[in-house]
Amino acid sequence: MFRSAQNEDLLRGRSIEAIAAASVYGACRYNGRSRLVYDVSEMARVAESRVTNAYKTLNEELGLPAEPVSPSMFVPRLASDLSVRTKSDSGPERSLSRPRSGA
CATH class of the missing domain: 1.10.472.10 (Cyclin-like)
Structure with a gap:
């Protein structure tokens, strides 16, 4: 570049x-x-x-x-910065990838 x-x-x-x-x-x-x-x-x-x-x-x-940039790209980094454990099959990453129902 x-x-x-x-x-x-x-x-x-x-x-x-x-x-x-x-x-x-x-x-x-x-x-x-x-x-x-x-x-x-x-x-x-x-x-x-x-x-x-x-x-x-x-x-x-x-x-x-x-x-x-997809917000899900930053979840592992933010979790690390906040000392929060994440699982690849659940938690914040999964909630970002599934559509919300309702309003």
């Missing part, structure tokens, strides 16, 4: 660090990894807003296959 941005001359006038971090975030999304912009920006030591703007630029200019 970074190389494509470089070939398309998208680095001119932009932070190399922000484009690199946005490329990592884009690669994570493309490969189904649950990462937040915050995580990538923190590791890259780049302001979250700069990474977000760089990702938007990459998305628009390179036509990235940006699908909406």
Whole structure:
């Protein structure tokens, strides 16, 4: 992604660090990894807003296959952060995958 941005001359006038971090975030999304912009920006030591703007630029200019992120991708991570055990056949993941009945 970074190389494509470089070939398309998208680095001119932009932070190399922000484009690199946005490329990592884009690669994570493309490969189904649950990462937040915050995580990538923190590791890259780049302001979250700069990474977000760089990702938007990459998305628009390179036509990235940006699908909406499924909330179920974040359940294991949130459960881990909250020290909550999850089972793969029940619990929050299952309730996210089944449709609600009623209203």
